[in-house]
Amino acid sequence: MITAERKPMEEILEFVRPYSRILLVGCNECVTVCAAGGRKEVGILSAGLQMALMKEGKTLDVKEVTLERQCDPEYVEELVTYIDQADIILSMACGCGVQEIARRYKEKPVYPALNTKFMGASERQGIWAERCQGCGDCLLGITGGICPIARCSKRIMNGPCGGSTQGKCEISSDVDCVWQLIWDRLKALGMENRYEDIMAAKDWRSSRDGGPRKIIREDLAE
Amino acid sequence: MKTESNIEKILASGQLVVTSECGPPRGAVPEKVKEKAEMLRGYVDGINVTDNQTAMVRMSSLAACIIIKQMGLDPILQMVTRDRNRLAMQSDIIGAYAHGINTMLCLSGDHPHFGDHPMAANVYDLDSIQFIQMVKKMRDEGKFQGGEDIDTPPKMFIGAAANPFADPFELRVARLAKKIKAGVDFIQTQCVYNLDKFETWMKGVCDRGLHEKVAILPGITPMKTAGMARYMKNKVPGMDVPDELVKRMAGVPKEKQAEEGIKISIEAIERLKEVEGVRGFHIMAIEWEQKVPEIVEKAGLLPRPQF
Incomplete structure (x- = not known):
C-alpha cells in the first residue's frame, strides 16, 4: 500500500x-x-x-x-x-x-x-515499513523476495557492503541490513549458489529516472 | 601488462607493494596536498587520494591527484559512486587518465548519513562491483558502459576495497570473488587489527585460489591513543579491534601510547608478511601521515623499488 x-x-x-x-x-x-x-x-x-x-x-x-x-x-x-x-x-x-x-x-x-x-507493508500493529520503490523492473525473483533497491541504504545490488554489522545497517542499528536478510533467505531456500552471480548495472529508465511514467494498456484503453 | 601503473609493475616483479593515503583539504589549499604527499616521497609506491571521505566535502580527489602527479609521485584516484552517476564517473576517469593517472580505487562510499551533508541526495547509480565492471570494460574493450567506443581508452589499474571483518563473515570471501569476477586487480582492506580473523579470511581466499587472481594489501592504521582504540572498537561500523589491543594501548602511559601504536602496526606488518596471498600493505595514518616513513622503514619495507 x-x-x-x-x-x-x-x-x-x-x-x-x-x-x-x-x-x-x-x-x-x-x-x-x-x-x-x-x-x-x-x-x-x-x-x-x-x-x-x-x-x-x-x-x-x-x-x-x-x-x-x-x-x-x-x-x-x-x-x-x-x-x-x-x-x-x-x-x-x-x-x-x-x-x-x-x-x-x-x-x-x-x-x-x-x-x-x-510503498510499504505493515510490520505489526502501528508500524509500516518501506518495501518497494517502483523501479519498474522487479528483481525480487533473484534476491529471495527481498528488495535491495528499496531496503538497502545505498541500494547496492551486489551487497552487503563493509558496513553490515550483526544484521544491521551501518547508518542505524534500527535498520536491518537487507543483504543479511537476502543471504539468510537464499540459504534457507538452498539458493546460495546464486549469490556470486553479479547483478549488472541497472537500467534506471524503467524507474523515475526515465521521466514521469505511464502505463498504456491498449486492450483496455478507450 | 595491462597498464603503466607503478603498482602493477611492482606486483609483476614479485615485490611487496606499499601504498598510503592522503585526504585532501577542506578548502582550496594546494599546499596542504603537496605537504602531505611530499612526506611520503620515497616511502610508498602509490598514494590514495580520498573522494569526499566520510561523506564530508573536500577538494576533489581528481584535482588533488593531478597536483600529486605533477610532483612526480604516483596518486591512486579514489572514486565513490555515492556522488556521481555513471556519466560523471566515466568523464572523470578519462580526465584523470589524460593527466597520466593510471591507478584507481572503486568504492561505493560512506553513506551521506555520516557526513556534513546528511540532507544530500545519494546517487548510487552503480555499486562498487558494477563500477569495477565499468572501468574494466573501458580499459579492456575500449567501450563506455553504454556500449559506444572510446577514442583512446583510459588504461586504469583497478583497485577495490574489502572488509574481512564485516558481517555476515561467511560472505566475505564470496563477495571478494564477485569483485574479482568483475575485474579487480588489487584490493586494499579495512584496517587490520584482528590478525587471527584476517588470517582466517585469507585462508578462505587462498583455498579458492583467489589470491592468484588479485593482489591483497591489508590495511594498517596506527593508533595514536587508547581512546582512539576504544573509539574504533565501539563506534566505527565494520571495524574489529580485539580487547587485548585496547588493553595494551591503555596499559602504557599516555605519552608513550603513540609509540606503542606504531609498534603494534610494525608487528602486524611483520606477521602479515608471512601470510600467503599478502602482496603488500596499505598504510593509512589518518591525519598522521608523518609517521608513515617510520613505519615503512622499521617494518623493513625500504628501499622502495624503482622502475
Whole structure:
C-alpha cells in the first residue's frame, strides 16, 4: 500500500486560516489501512481544526466526505455536489488523490493534509515499513523476495557492503541490513549458489529516472 | 601488462607493494596536498587520494591527484559512486587518465548519513562491483558502459576495497570473488587489527585460489591513543579491534601510547608478511601521515623499488 502520515496540525491550520468553509476529503483505500486519511481520521481532523480555530475566535464550516478512491476520476466526480459550498478542498489522500482533485476542480485550491511516505507493508500493529520503490523492473525473483533497491541504504545490488554489522545497517542499528536478510533467505531456500552471480548495472529508465511514467494498456484503453 | 601503473609493475616483479593515503583539504589549499604527499616521497609506491571521505566535502580527489602527479609521485584516484552517476564517473576517469593517472580505487562510499551533508541526495547509480565492471570494460574493450567506443581508452589499474571483518563473515570471501569476477586487480582492506580473523579470511581466499587472481594489501592504521582504540572498537561500523589491543594501548602511559601504536602496526606488518596471498600493505595514518616513513622503514619495507 501507499503509506502516509498526517502533517503537523500547525501546518494544516496555516492552509485553512484564511477560509471559513472547507471540504475535507478522505480516501477509503491505502490511507485508511495505514490510519492516516480514512473516515475516522477525517472526523478527528475536522474536530481538531474547528476546535483550534474556535480558540482563535473563528468558526470553520467543515463538510466531511470520504471517497471510495481519491485517485479515481469516477469517485472524485462525486464531490461535484459539495464543491460550490466550499472555499477550499483539504485532501486526506496520498499525493495521487490530491492531484486528481486538482485536475478535476480547477477553480478551487486544494491542500494536502498528509505527507505521502512510501510503498510499504505493515510490520505489526502501528508500524509500516518501506518495501518497494517502483523501479519498474522487479528483481525480487533473484534476491529471495527481498528488495535491495528499496531496503538497502545505498541500494547496492551486489551487497552487503563493509558496513553490515550483526544484521544491521551501518547508518542505524534500527535498520536491518537487507543483504543479511537476502543471504539468510537464499540459504534457507538452498539458493546460495546464486549469490556470486553479479547483478549488472541497472537500467534506471524503467524507474523515475526515465521521466514521469505511464502505463498504456491498449486492450483496455478507450 | 595491462597498464603503466607503478603498482602493477611492482606486483609483476614479485615485490611487496606499499601504498598510503592522503585526504585532501577542506578548502582550496594546494599546499596542504603537496605537504602531505611530499612526506611520503620515497616511502610508498602509490598514494590514495580520498573522494569526499566520510561523506564530508573536500577538494576533489581528481584535482588533488593531478597536483600529486605533477610532483612526480604516483596518486591512486579514489572514486565513490555515492556522488556521481555513471556519466560523471566515466568523464572523470578519462580526465584523470589524460593527466597520466593510471591507478584507481572503486568504492561505493560512506553513506551521506555520516557526513556534513546528511540532507544530500545519494546517487548510487552503480555499486562498487558494477563500477569495477565499468572501468574494466573501458580499459579492456575500449567501450563506455553504454556500449559506444572510446577514442583512446583510459588504461586504469583497478583497485577495490574489502572488509574481512564485516558481517555476515561467511560472505566475505564470496563477495571478494564477485569483485574479482568483475575485474579487480588489487584490493586494499579495512584496517587490520584482528590478525587471527584476517588470517582466517585469507585462508578462505587462498583455498579458492583467489589470491592468484588479485593482489591483497591489508590495511594498517596506527593508533595514536587508547581512546582512539576504544573509539574504533565501539563506534566505527565494520571495524574489529580485539580487547587485548585496547588493553595494551591503555596499559602504557599516555605519552608513550603513540609509540606503542606504531609498534603494534610494525608487528602486524611483520606477521602479515608471512601470510600467503599478502602482496603488500596499505598504510593509512589518518591525519598522521608523518609517521608513515617510520613505519615503512622499521617494518623493513625500504628501499622502495624503482622502475
